[in-house]
Amino acid sequence: xxxxxxxYAFAVLSSYGVTIVLLVVIVLASLRRARKVRVALxxxxxxxxx
Amino acid sequence: xxxxxxxxxVKFIRTTDKVLPWVWTLAGLCLxxxxxxxxxxxxxxxxxxxxxxxxxxxxxxxxxxxxxxLMMLVASLIWIVRRHHVSxxxxxxxxxxxxxxxxxALATGAFWGQPMWGTWWAWDPRLTxxxxxxxxxxxxxxxWEAIENDDTAADLTSILCLVGSVFAILSxxxxxxxxxxxxxxxxxxxxxxxxxxxxFWFPLLVCMAGFVLLFIALVFLRTQTxxxxxxxxxxxxxxxxx
Amino acid sequence: MRAxxxxxxxxxxxxxxxxGLGLAFFLIVTVLxxxxxxxxxxxxxxxxxxxxxxxxxxxxxxxxxxxxxxxxEDGSLDLLATAPLPMEGIVTIKALxxxxxxxxxxxxxxxxxxxxxxxxxxxxxxVVISLAVGTPAxxxxxxxxxxxxVGLKRGGxxxxxxxxxxxxxxxxxxxxxARRGAEGLTVQTPLLLLAGISxxxxxxxxxxxxxxxxxxxR
Numbered sequence: 001x002x003x004x005x006x007x008y009a010f011a012v013l014s015s016y017g018v019t020i021v022l023l024v025v026i027v028l029a030s031l032r033r034a035r036k037v038r039v040a041l042x043x044x045x046x047x048x049x050x
Numbered sequence: 051x052x053x054x055x056x057x058x059x060v061k062f063i064r065t066t067d068k069v070l071p072w073v074w075t076l077a078g079l080c081l082x083x084x085x086x087x088x089x090x091x092x093x094x095x096x097x098x099x100x101x102x103x104x105x106x107x108x109x110x111x112x113x114x115x116x117x118x119x120l121m122m123l124v125a126s127l128i129w130i131v132r133r134h135h136v137s138x139x140x141x142x143x144x145x146x147x148x149x150x151x152x153x154x155a156l157a158t159g160a161f162w163g164q165p166m167w168g169t170w171w172a173w174d175p176r177l178t179x180x181x182x183x184x185x186x187x188x189x190x191x192x193x194w195e196a197i198e199n200d201d202t203a204a205d206l207t208s209i210l211c212l213v214g215s216v217f218a219i220l221s222x223x224x225x226x227x228x229x230x231x232x233x234x235x236x237x238x239x240x241x242x243x244x245x246x247x248x249x250f251w252f253p254l255l256v257c258m259a260g261f262v263l264l265f266i267a268l269v270f271l272r273t274q275t276x277x278x279x280x281x282x283x284x285x286x287x288x289x290x291x292x
Numbered sequence: 293m294r295a296x297x298x299x300x301x302x303x304x305x306x307x308x309x310x311x312g313l314g315l316a317f318f319l320i321v322t323v324l325x326x327x328x329x330x331x332x333x334x335x336x337x338x339x340x341x342x343x344x345x346x347x348x349x350x351x352x353x354x355x356x357x358x359x360x361x362x363x364x365e366d367g368s369l370d371l372l373a374t375a376p377l378p379m380e381g382i383v384t385i386k387a388l389x390x391x392x393x394x395x396x397x398x399x400x401x402x403x404x405x406x407x408x409x410x411x412x413x414x415x416x417x418x419v420v421i422s423l424a425v426g427t428p429a430x431x432x433x434x435x436x437x438x439x440x441x442v443g444l445k446r447g448g449x450x451x452x453x454x455x456x457x458x459x460x461x462x463x464x465x466x467x468x469x470a471r472r473g474a475e476g477l478t479v480q481t482p483l484l485l486l487a488g489i490s491x492x493x494x495x496x497x498x499x500x501x502x503x504x505x506x507x508x509x510r
Contacts (some may be wrong), residue, residue, distance in 0.1 A: 008101045008165050015161040016089065019107045020152050023081075023264070026150045030268055034275040041278045044285045096423065152481075185457040193440065197448050205507045206440055210454065213500050217458045220489065224461040227485070228468060 057134035059277045073267040080260030087253040104162045106254055110261035112155040115183060118148025118265065122190075123215050126208030136273065138204035139280065141211065142194050143272030147265055151186035156180055175226045182221050186214045200280055273282040296372070296382065300389035307449075314351040315401055321347040322405040333410045340409035341470030344419055347405070348398045349430060349459055353452055355394045356434040360387050360442045369442075373509050378504035386419045387428075387435040387498070395427030411474070418473025422486060426466035429490040432497050433458045439504040461489055 056062045088106030125141035128134060131195055160170045161179060171177065197203035314499040323344050326336060372382050402423055403416050411419065437455035441447030465486035472479045 011161045011165050012089075015104045015107060015158040016085070018157045018161070019111070020128050021250065022150055022157075024156050026147060027264075028233050030272050030275070034271055034278075037275050037278045037282065041282045041285075044282060044289075048285065067400040172425055182457055182460055184455075189454040189457060192450050192453055196441075196447070198442050202443075202507055202510070206504060209500055209507075210440060211499070213458070217461065220461040221457075221464075224485075227482070228464045 054132070055132070057132070057136050059136055059281075062136050063224070063274050063277060066274060070267060070270055073263055073270065077260055077263035077267050080256050080263055082260075084253050084255075084257030084260050088257060092249060092253055094099055101162055101165055102250065104158050105250065108155060108158040108162060108255045108256040109254060111151045111158065112180070113258060114261050114265050115151040115155050115180065117262075118144050118151060119183065119186070119211075119215070119218070121269075122211055126211040129204055129208050130212075135204070135280070136277065138208065139276035140269060140273045141208065142204075143276050144265075144269050145191050145194070147189055147268045147272070149184060149191065150183045151261075151265075152180060152187060156184065175222070175228070178225045179218075179222045182225070183218060186218060190214065200283070296377070296385050297389055300386065301392060307500050314355045315397050317354055318347045318351040318398055318401060319405065321350060322408055323377065324445075325409070337410045337412050337474075340406060340411040341415055341419055341474050342467050343409060344405060344411070345423070345426075345463060345467040345470060348395075348402065348423055348427065349463055351398055352430045352434060353393055353455060353459075355390065356438050356451060356455065357441075357448050359390050359435055359438045361438070361447075364442050370509060372504070379506055381506060383435055383439065383498045383501040384432075384494075387432045387501075390435065391428050391431040395423075395431050399423045401428060414476055415470060415474035418479055419470045422466045422469035422473075422483065425469075425483070425487050425490055427447045428463050429462045429486075429493045430459065432493050432501075433462070436497050436501040436504065439501040439508065442505070443508045462486070462493075465489060 056065065085106060088103055092103065094100045094102060122141040122144050125137045125144070128285065129138040156177070159180075163172065164170050190207060190210060193207050194203055197206060322343060325339075329339070337349040360369065364374070373379065375382075383487060399420060400420050403411075406416055406419060434455055437451045437458070440454060444450065465482045468477045468482040469486060472482065
């Protein structure tokens, strides 16, 4: 499946690897923090609503 | 209907909530299409071999590394002039994303440089100025984290962003003066003759769109988060006083 | 204004920190480098201008938090803010006092330390000149960093992170002047650019520092 990368396979594959890992990390980190903060805020607002 | 309506945090959250799924989907689509196209279906360059495939991430990430700082600069200016909180928080939200883009650009550059120039790193103007840009991102984020009062933090970081931009440009020229580099000139130019050929150009375009959209999605999401975090802090402190 | 300058100078001299520590640090850095890279005269003389510049820069950095932190702690900064003197003036005076107590001694000490690093003879004058032109910029930029972090506990480390990238252009041109001087090339271009940075920074950055300080005092 993977195209023939010749002798530069390491450079190309690791570039793609590093990029994808970093992008996934920042996206996941953002999503996780978003969820956490949203839950915390909801909790407080509910408490105030009571 | 003016742009400034989005300075209202509630309105901002409502609108971005509506837009976000679309931006995420589009960003994902563009990224997957561009990267798959670039990785599997483009020819190798006759001189650079398969390393030319790195261009599909190197160029867009470098582009976004600079544009993220520009966006922060504009947001900081808006905060200083019009004092819209959303603007300051958007600048804060963009910084980590920009820093990651800078790291990606540097890392892919190193992987590219290793076979092409025979070295992972060279003190070349472009590389060096990106490293300095990365340091600016670090300092900016550290300052945000360090200051407890939100308004003070917003004020100080936006001034740091302005001063930093001036010094970033200065550094760019200083570094240029200091060492002529290995890095080739601009890859993209409006002059059709000098541009890279269409085979590489179209997937690159899709990738750039993908990175831009991803950046927008991340900034929207992170700005929402910052708005909520700020409100949480405000409510907590009010409870503490009561 | 003169009273403030004199007061700062007196304080720095009496506390002993200003003159002494910066210089001692400069000396230590210069002495440590040969231990790190080996004692070959030829190698040392080639990197000597750069080392002198880096040493001066670090010595400058170390003494930065003294510019404002002490006045912040004992409240005299609040008093100064209510004084008829504009904040821009206060910041400029502070930077000037820092330069006189730190930058100037470094400039004077550089030739002496140059001997230790077997600096080539033609380089002496250029090292001194470039430091004399460049260190004011270091002080002014440093004052900006100090103003940014003045209210923070443990602000020192953060300040280094903020200030060092801002030092890059000054360092590049300053070290370039010294290097070209050492190799006997013409130094006009980098020297003019260095002077340009110094003057530009002195003219503009106090406004930013003053704005930052006002925010911090709010």
